[in-house]
Amino acid sequence: MAATTIPRPTADQxxxxLxxxxxRRPIEPDTALPWGTLGDGAVIPAELLSIEGLDVETTAxxxxRLSREEVASMLAMGVRFEAVLTTGFARMIGEAPDLTDPRVVYMLHEVGEESKHSRAFIRLITELGPTTRNPLDRRSINRIMNGITRRITAHDTLLLVMTLAGEEIPDLLQKLAADHPDTDPxxxxxxxxxxxxxxxHLSFARSVLPESWSRAGAVERAAVKFVAPALITMLWQNFAxxxxxxxxxxxxWKTWNAVQKLPRxxxxxxxxxxxxxxxxxxxGSIRRGRVPRPWRALCAVDRNGEPLAG
Ligand SMILES: [Fe+2]
Ligand SMILES: [Fe+2]
Structure with a gap:
């Protein structure tokens, strides 16, 4: 008997x-979350701190204190990242040839949801009360970083790839924290x-990536293959x-540099x-057997995209 093949849904479907x-169930974080219940001690367990495995003695x-600073830093990065996404999506909506395209409607949903996330993140940062400042927050560095993020928001495919990275990284960190019984409720x-x-949001980015890639020019494609991994590394390193x-x-700086090399x-x-x-x-943007070197280094995979042992 011939096997019946179920057709894969199209990107439109x-x-x-989505x-x-x-x-279906829009959530308003200001009323849905247990605000005011945050404890005044550790908010994530020691094993989820970036320094876990580092040869330093620390008291409880x-x-x-470090747990509150690390979480606040990650949330702040989240707010800025969501703003970059909003900028890029707003441009894409403004330039869309057909406003009735379901992609336009979804981008509006996503921007609306990111706006709520960012408000919730800022409210939690306030409750965490971080006291440290980012030494990279200087006018000269900001000028360079803002230039880079504006370039990202101007290019659909690069924006989608950075969106995937900017959503996958916190997704994993937030999953580890949410699943741990010692994380603040x-x-x-x-x-x-x-x-x-x-x-x-991840599902949307994956759904539209193939069509976006087919429209991308040679320079943007090269940026995705060879530059995006460096941008993603910077993003990863600066969550704390x-x-x-x-x-x-x-x-x-000494601790930060040491943390980047920790095997964990x-x-x-x-x-x-x-x-x-x-x-x-x-x-179809990157072919198995031809995974570019920067992606192999970022993800520790071989030319076929298979994880390297060890
Ligand atoms: Fe978000
Ligand atoms: Fe998102």
Whole structure:
């Protein structure tokens, strides 16, 4: 008997389903989350701190302070990243040839959801009360970084790839925290709420990546293959900015540099970024057997995109 093949849904159908899912149960974080319940000690367990595995002695008090700083840093990065996404999507909506395209409607859903995420993140940052500052937050550096993010928002495919990275990385970190019994219940609730909506955003980016890739020019394609991994590495490294370590009385840059080399952190980076490469392979942007060197280094995979042993 011949096997029946079920036709894969088209990008249009997938996006229509995402639109329906976004409409089904809109969540307002300001009323849905248990605000005011955040404890004043550690918000994530020691084993989820970036310094886990580093040869330094810290007291419970230092770890508690560091936990609040690391989470606040990640949330702040989240807010800025969501703003980059909003900028890029707003441009794409403004330039869309057909406003009735379900993609336009979905981008409006996504921008609306990101706006709520960012408000919730900012409210939690306020409750966490971080005291350290990011040493990279200087006018000269910001000018360069803003230039880079504007270039990203101007290019659909690069924006989608960075969106996938900017959503996969926090998704993994938020999952680890939400699943751990020692994570503060308020933070765990925020993480679960965020991941639930981000799953749809990831699905959208994966659904439209192939068509976006087919429209991309040679320069943008080269940027995705050879430059995006460096941008993703920067993103990963700055989810906990160097200044956070001052909260635990540790040297900032020295600790930050050491943290980047910790086998556990490196393995987490591989785990968080491999789905981005998989999306590019599935979209036909990168071919198995020809995975570019920067992607191989970022994700620790071979030319076929298969994880390297060890
Ligand atoms: Fe978000
Ligand atoms: Fe998102």
């Amino acid at each position: 997938r996006v229509e389903r 639109n329906a899912a976004s409409l 008090e230092q770890r508690a 308020m933070l765990a609730a925020l993480n679960r709420y965020h991941r639930q909506e981000e799953a749809r 900015h160097p200044g956070v370590y001052a909260a635990a009385g540790l040297p900032t 952190r490196v393995a987490l980076r591989h785990q968080a970024t491999r789905p981005v490469l998989t999306a590019l392979i599935d979209a």
